[in-house]
Every structure is written in C-alpha cells, then in structure tokens.
Amino acid sequence: MAAQFSQPILAISGSLRRDSINTAALRAAAAAAARDGVVVRIDDSPRALPHFDPDLEFFPPEPVLRFRQACADATGVLLAVPEYTFGIPGALKNALDWMVGSGSLYRKPVGLLHVAPPGRGAHVREALDHVLRAHNADVTHHTAPIAQRDRDANGEISDPQIVQALRTVVGKLAHRASASRAA
Numbered sequence: 001m002a003a004q005f006s007q008p009i010l011a012i013s014g015s016l017r018r019d020s021i022n023t024a025a026l027r028a029a030a031a032a033a034a035r036d037g038v039v040v041r042i043d044d045s046p047r048a049l050p051h052f053d054p055d056l057e058f059f060p061p062e063p064v065l066r067f068r069q070a071c072a073d074a075t076g077v078l079l080a081v082p083e084y085t086f087g088i089p090g091a092l093k094n095a096l097d098w099m100v101g102s103g104s105l106y107r108k109p110v111g112l113l114h115v116a117p118p119g120r121g122a123h124v125r126e127a128l129d130h131v132l133r134a135h136n137a138d139v140t141h142h143t144a145p146i147a148q149r150d151r152d153a154n155g156e157i158s159d160p161q162i163v164q165a166l167r168t169v170v171g172k173l174a175h176r177a178s179a180s181r182a183a
C-alpha cells in the first residue's frame, strides 16, 4: 500500500488562524492517513503568496512557482476551508487564482473536506465547487463535522470516530488520485 501511494497529497487550509479548526482537521487527517501509507503534506503557501496580478502570471514570483510545483507534484489536493462572508477566504481564493495560468489543478483529484456544523458553510461549498470546476479539477465533497468540543487540550482532533472519518476521506482521495495517475 505504501508504494501505491508514494506520491504526496497536498493539504491546504483556507484559514490562516493559528487555532484554526480546518487546519487541525488537516493535521489529524494527515496523521490518520499515514497509517495507510498515504503521505499528506500540509502546505501553508496561501499565507505567503503575493496578491494575484495577471501581469505577473507568466513570470510569477518565486513563492508562486514553488506553490505551483507543489500542486503539480501532488497526486491529489485536500482542501479544508471555512466560510467567510458567504464565500471563500481571500487568501485561498488568491492562491487558487495563481493556479489558473499554470493549469496545476487541471483534472487533479481535489477533495473538499467540510468540517462546519450541519446547516453552516453551504455558500463556501457552492463557491468552491464553481471555482474548482473552472479549473477543471476533479472535485468531490466530504463532510465530517467537527466542533470545538471535539478538540483535545492541545487543540488537536483525537476523537476516534472523527479520526476514522478523516482517514476514510483521505483514503478515498488517495485511491482516486492513484486511479487517475494510472489512467
């Protein structure tokens, strides 16, 4: 199994918040997936990218080149994104805009991990779906609600049921990624 999934999955949080529940979910997902030999690399690039500028699209700054390469190298991408004002947080939208020129997400398996409680986050789900379809990404949605009370004293997610749900999400994405590589 380890050899089958040797290529990394890139995990990107839509939140820059230090105590972010979305980022914690990705950490837990990465740790759980490691048990199946799946490498999940958490990428914090949206924090560091300059504002998207179409004039720089074809000769972008170094951090953009690195981010594009990380996307290109990944077999799949896992996104966990909070809803901000009924939409996508600006830093993540900015990062996605930089990906248009490179086509780094073209036909890439992308799993959207939704951790918002039931009844919340519908707008960002829809917005991400639209935007990623414009990238021609191969998008699937996965819901694993996580509340503050599900976090331990260190802010990590260790509840066995949630960890298992996250493991399943990454497992499905890894299989899709592996199948799409083989096709």
Ligand SMILES: Cc1cc2nc3c(=O)[nH]c(=O)nc-3n(C[C@H](O)[C@H](O)[C@H](O)COP(=O)(O)O)c2cc1C
Pocket: 015, 016, 017, 019, 020, 021, 022, 023, 082, 083, 084, 085, 086, 087, 120, 121
């Ligand atoms: C600027 C801002 C706008 C927000 N707008 C919405 C919103 O439109 N709908 C919603 O359900 N939650 C909204 N929220 C709440 C966040 O989605 C929620 O706190 C989420 O858990 C934050 O994710 P994080 O813990 O990963 O940072 C907003 C939060 C902020 C800071």
